[in-house]
Amino acid sequence: MSLTTLKILMILITIIGAFLVWQSRTFRIYGDQLGYEPIQPINFSHKLHAGDNQISCLFCHSSADKSKVAGVPPASTCMNCHSQVLPDSPEIQKITAAIAENRPIEWVKVNDLPDLVAFNHSRHVTSGISCQTCHGPVETMERLSQQNAFTMGDCVSCHRTHREVTLDEAGKPQIAREQTAQKLMASTDCSVCHH
């Protein structure tokens, strides 16, 4: 009797354990923001701009290759085109209004790292890491959502695999290709990000 119960118990434990192992691929830890897709003040479509119209990311996020932060474009950047293109659309009117009132548009930050991590966009963009590596297929998104859990493991595994980046003669980075020029190492030292 007791032995039977014991057997049943062990089978149950095995099933539960197998279920947990199976579920672990989609396991979410506390604070994981994967899939975060806030409603923005302006119904801006990355799909339309970056996807259909093939506008380069750096056209708007112009400091991504120069600075720590990629930068959210000011309203005036929008108006470069939209003073001519669809100036009467209600969404564009919001931008016009913001400029008129001299206030910034309150975009909601989607991809965020905790303050204990220092991430430098320029180093990654300059070494030829595409924006989509971390931000996902932005050019297909109507509304932006977080496509990467941004765990330390993600950063570290990338830093481990892309150990060597070489520059070709034009100074353009080529990942993991034998070229001349200088060798650049992606370090896994803690102090690279945590300082």
Add this chain to the structure above:
Amino acid sequence: MRATEPSEKTVRYAAAFFDNEHDLMAIAAEARLRGFEIQDVFTPYPIHGMDRAVGLKRSRLGWIAFVAGALGLISAILLQVWTSAYDWPLNVGGKPFNSFPLFVPVMFELTVLFSGLISIGVLFMMNRLWIMSKKKIFEGVTDDRFILVLKQEDASFDTEKAARLFKKYNAIKVMEGDKFV
């Protein structure tokens, strides 16, 4: 599971109660030598030599403990060397990635832990000691009664002979029953 393990099927038994260990040991020895089949003996405390009297072989638990300890040792070595030197080697205080002498304390602890826990777990399993256990418990066995239980399932059980034997060793009480679980 060992062959001598009391089976779960119904067994008719005869139990004799004694008030000291010497009578029990002597009757157990004599009953066995006279061809009775001893189901088990029950005592309030472990009695040295009782295994010999009822003809029980040495337990193999010692070996199980040894194997479990070796398992613990190996897992400790693998865990420490793999995490420190292969999975993510980090320069800690200038020491080599595989700082083997510094891994000895944890190796020792895990050896002891595995060995102890597994051997006690096996003990509980082999003796089916667990919370929902529904084993036959004789009255007074946890106080001061020493009990001999003989199997009487087959025809060869000689009731008269058994009664003579019980009397010889001053059995306080004799009882019979079915279904020994």
Add this chain to the structure above:
Amino acid sequence: MSPNAASKAGVAEGQVVRLSKAGVSIEIPVLIQPGQSDDCVAVALGYGRTKAGRVASGVGANAYPFVEFVDGTFRYEAEDVSIEPTSTFVELAKTQVHQSAEGRPLIMEYSLAEFVSGHLHEESEKQVDLWKPHDFPEHKWGMVVDLNACVGCNACVLSCQAENNIPVVGKDEVRRRREMHWMRIDRYYDEKPDGVTTRFQPMTCAQCDNASCETVCPVLATVHSSEGLNMQVYNRCVGTRYCANNCPFKVRRFNWFLYPHEDAVANLALNPDVTVRTRGVMEKCTFCVQRIEEGKIHARNEGRPIKDGEIKTACQQSCPANAITFGDLKDPESSVSKLRHTKRNYVLLEELNLRQGLTYLGKVRNDGETVGGEPKNGSSL
């Protein structure tokens, strides 16, 4: 107040005395300062303010009433001031309470003759390692502090405090010996027959290659980088304080409480490149790793190697005497490598074989000696 003056006036350290002269009087506690003239008491100006915000208002006593305007100039000395001891005692907030080096060879000093002769200190014995040291493929950061140049002005301490968002913990916590300075200037007095000699030693994390702090951290919150830095990862630290115990230089600082950063305006003064530490974690000098990383990123974005002197630590940048040199020890041409090979270079507590990244240049003291018949003043190096 000098020790002699204090015993003459019958006051002890921390005792509040009343200084008075012709209707002006202030009450301030005594600090005994070896080396001070016996006939003279020094009072710091600039305290006792009334409108200086929550930090400085009402702190200390105003000594300006003693300043006289005579002959078109301010006279910062006042004569015939009487000192009256009171029965009040104050516990002074000091970052260093033991003033003697106990005869330990912490600060190397050489006479001019020794310096000229070139025999400075015994060449250290060959250190033996039980294992092969790790190599540093790209850089190996190092710092050399010239004790000859250091005047003990504390500019490095302050710039470090500002650069690294180090909390200012206040008088009470300093009294409990919990100041948070990552860098400090150790000061020892030597009583000599002809007076008192004071020695300074700027001290910060020495970034030891065989760091005793790293080995003992259970959670790998402090490990060594591939560039020879002793990294402290605040967000991994659980705060066992074992590393601080095991640090022979006692340069690690623990966040005893949650030092608040609530003032939104004041927070604008924080350095965004440096994490603000929470309660219960250890922190220490990083050789301004945020500047190193920034320098490396600049150089790499431009596809060129880092130039010597391009990366400056905050303490180095603010040192008025250029006593601090920082750079890459892998580069034999860097100024820090060159200084390492001078005779005056020495390693503090070398017997512990910690292999520090921070070394010192010993102090040459010219006590009025003459070399080659010519009297020389000061030291040239």
Add this chain to the structure above:
Amino acid sequence: MAAVFRDIETVREEEIRLQSEIDRITAHPVYSPLREPLIDESKACSDVTNDISGLLERPASKGWWILFGLSFSLLIAGIVAAINTVYFGIGTWGLNKTVGWAFGITNFVFWIGIGHAGTFISAILYLFGQKWRTSINRSAEAMTLIAVMCAGIFPILHMGRPWLFYWIMPYPNTRGSLWVNFRSPLLWDFFAISTYFTISLVFWYLGLVPDLATARDRATNKARKIFYTVLSLGWNGSNRTWSRYETVYGVLAALATPLVLSVHSIVSFDFATSLVPGWHSTIFPPYFVAGAVFSGFAMVTTLLIPVRKVMHLEGYITVQHLDNMCKITLLTGSIVGLSYLTELFIGFYSGNPNEIFVILNRMGGPYAWAYWIMFSCNAFIPQLFWFKAFRTRIPLILSLCILVNVGMWFERFVIIVTSLHRDYLPSSWAIFIPTLTDVGLLVGSFGLFFTAFLIFLRLFPVISMNEVKGVLHYARD
């Protein structure tokens, strides 16, 4: 006729052969008649059951409630101090930048040390066949478990961020699988203490199962019946079970013996592997182990003297038991004293100025009073146990043992604080002054210890009945 006789003859021969075989099998060892009986001679098995189980069945005495109230109020003080620590931070302790460990780790090492007696008694004395251990091992093991619990609180509480204590366990994680530092003595501590606690717990529980079965069989009240039925795991005293039980008990004793020696050795590595002068010492492991057994035995004696008095167990815990414990205290105390002298000798002999300074600073520095309390309580006072008068007069034993406990607490305090407060650079020298929170935690740990011990006395048989029954006839048959 002859054939019948011959048959009878054969049967008789057969009987004689059988009888001699039985005698051979059932022969039991002969004990020396010179030995004094371990337990009061008038006790029989059922007396043991009645005496020990009866204690659990009667309502708690007034004395128990008074002691419980006292201990519990100490525990409350400790809980308040712990909440204060966790809520405001370690800054509520008297620590500073130089002295990073003081009361917390002192208490930790002290309690771990106390926890060494139980397993020493149950494992090492078991392997050495010391039958007198049976009267005291149950309570000593319970004391071990409680002391290890008291100790285990401190490494967690002394962390800056105690809620992250699980980071010292190696588990796969999302940080690129950042593991733990297996080179850190604190990690070894974690493994050593958790293993020690686990093994001690199963060891204690294993010994307890037959006695819980006794309590189960005697229980009349329903709640007690369920409690003991669940815990006794259907124990029925079968010889097959006993046989394996004895094997496992032996295995556990054999495992626990090196474990006892290892735990305090590993705790001593916290100090011995560091480079703080006064900590960095190869003598620490044996010295700590001896000190641990020393303080543990003193604590067991301190606890058992009132227990035997109040619970009327003089027949089980005789003066001879106390005498034996005093002898072990004397032995380990002498080892500790010898270690002190060795430490002094090696310190001076090393010629290392830092080492010499630490010794002189301990003897004459700001904490000299602590050093001399430690020296006199641990090295001199136990030497009084050479005299039989001190080993047999109960008030004397009790007072000496309490002094030993005081001395052993100060030993850890001296090692930790006097070494740290003046180390390599005089510029960082500092003084440690305990705060109310520090004292609250120390007092609270005693509160927890006594409260848990008093609960143990009410819930579990205080003396191992099955083992005592086994030695009742010792020296009597």
